[in-house]
Amino acid sequence: xxxxxxxxxxxxxxxxxxxxxxxxxxxxxxxxxxxxxxxxxxxxxxxxxxxxxxxxxxxxxxxxxxxxxxxxxxxxxxxxxxxxxxxxxxxxxxxxxxx
Numbered sequence: 001x002x003x004x005x006x007x008x009x010x011x012x013x014x015x016x017x018x019x020x021x022x023x024x025x026x027x028x029x030x031x032x033x034x035x036x037x038x039x040x041x042x043x044x045x046x047x048x049x050x051x052x053x054x055x056x057x058x059x060x061x062x063x064x065x066x067x068x069x070x071x072x073x074x075x076x077x078x079x080x081x082x083x084x085x086x087x088x089x090x091x092x093x094x095x096x097x098x099x
Contacts, residue, residue: 026071027099028064032088033057034078040070040088042095058086067091067099 003012012018033041033048036056041048058078060066066076070088078086 024068024071026068029067029099030061030064032060032063032066032070032076034059034081034083034086034088035092036083036086038087038089039092040067040076040090040095041092042067042099045092045095047094053082055082057081058083058088060088071096 004010005012005015005018007017008015010018013020029042031043033043033045033053034057035041035048040060059081060076060078061080063076063079066088070076071091076088078084078088
């Protein structure tokens with residue numbers, strides 16, 4: 001049996017009540033940094049300590065849609081940097097406001 005919306009009786013996914021939100025589009029970036037707290041940052045983020053980035057942070061390079069995917073709730077693993085084991089799980093709100 002097909003699932004239906006309890007509000008309007010249309011099939012799930014066909015009405016405004018159950019339709020998934022469309023992905024949010026974002027500018028593309030050549031480099032995204034990942035803090036040890038799994039937060040994605042843009043390279044010119046003003047509140048990061050530059051000396052910590054090479055040792056403790058991961059980076060995503062060569063993936064122009066990484067910033068967009070993280071903003072849509074999709075975790076993106078690092079592919080380089082000082083800590084390539086990190087995964088970006090959310091975006092820095094300061095960087096997001098400037099992107």
